[in-house]
Amino acid sequence: MRANYHTHTRRRGHAGGTEADYVQAALDNGLTALGFTDHCPLPGWEGLNCFRMDSAELPLYFAAVEEEARKHAGEITILKSVEVEYMPQYRDFLERLYTDWHVDYLLLGQHFFEYHGSKAFVSSTQDTELLPAYARSIREALRTGLFQMVAHPDLFGMRPYAWDRNCTMARDIILDAIAESGAVLEWNANGMRRGVQDFPDGPRVPYPHPRFWDPVPGSGIPVAVGADCHDPKCLWDDAVVQSYHVLQDMGIEPISTFPLP
Numbered sequence: 001m002r003a004n005y006h007t008h009t010r011r012r013g014h015a016g017g018t019e020a021d022y023v024q025a026a027l028d029n030g031l032t033a034l035g036f037t038d039h040c041p042l043p044g045w046e047g048l049n050c051f052r053m054d055s056a057e058l059p060l061y062f063a064a065v066e067e068e069a070r071k072h073a074g075e076i077t078i079l080k081s082v083e084v085e086y087m088p089q090y091r092d093f094l095e096r097l098y099t100d101w102h103v104d105y106l107l108l109g110q111h112f113f114e115y116h117g118s119k120a121f122v123s124s125t126q127d128t129e130l131l132p133a134y135a136r137s138i139r140e141a142l143r144t145g146l147f148q149m150v151a152h153p154d155l156f157g158m159r160p161y162a163w164d165r166n167c168t169m170a171r172d173i174i175l176d177a178i179a180e181s182g183a184v185l186e187w188n189a190n191g192m193r194r195g196v197q198d199f200p201d202g203p204r205v206p207y208p209h210p211r212f213w214d215p216v217p218g219s220g221i222p223v224a225v226g227a228d229c230h231d232p233k234c235l236w237d238d239a240v241v242q243s244y245h246v247l248q249d250m251g252i253e254p255i256s257t258f259p260l261p
């Protein structure tokens with residue numbers, strides 16, 4: 001069964017394609033479930049809202065996803081969600097996404113995390129020293145029980161540093177927290193889409209990072225392939241197909257239903 005639980009839309013100009021365009025692409029590719037996870041606006045983050053829609057747009061986004069779910073009921077399962085960071089000050093806001101907006105799940109995309117009183121961006125970390133703090137912020141998020149899936153936890157693989165003990169420490173904290181929470185670990189196809197590049201630890205795709213995934217086979221941690229598509233053409237492209245092949249070679253069978261019972 002084909003499914004994707006990590007989908008962006010053209011809101012805020014971050015991606016291309018309307019909600020309807022992605023549903024059409026999902027139907028064309030034989031998907032049985034499609035989860036929408038556009039970047040969620042966070043209160044008080046106006047300066048950092050680089051890739052997220054404005055707060056005023058959130059109700060319109062949810063309404064558009066609900067409309068698609070109604071139109072295609074019985075044809076495909078449409079799930080309503082957002083990709084979002086966790087910080088303790090946003091806990092009430094995130095809880096209201098369930099109570100007021102009835103999201104089906106929350107996708108943790110911990111692009112930003114708190115480090116010594118300010119917000120650090122994992123995609124621009126200069127060295128590995130911050131990574132254990134990044135990992136602990138993911139653990140704190142998962143302990144709230146608000147998140148059912150963790151997007152690209154190995155996003156730091158795109159940075160130009162070699163894998164070291166900080167990376168190993170961060171990986172172990174994250175994988176232990178995922179196992180403890182019962183959340184799903186995402187294999188992010190958007191990293192595959194960026195192609196093999198030269199890194200200090202050898203040629204590889206930026207992420208998923210092979211060292212991050214070393215302990216996953218046999219761990220019992222549920223895994224999903226996330227298209228992380230920013231264009232309807234990428235909903236089921238070569239990067240997604242290749243992701244399934246790589247996981248199969250690793251002996252990992254991605255989940256076929258979500259959220260997990």
Ligand SMILES: [Zn+2]
Pocket residue numbers: 083109111151152
């Ligand atoms: Zn993301």
Ligand SMILES: [Zn+2]
Pocket residue numbers: 006008083109151228
């Ligand atoms: Zn994403």
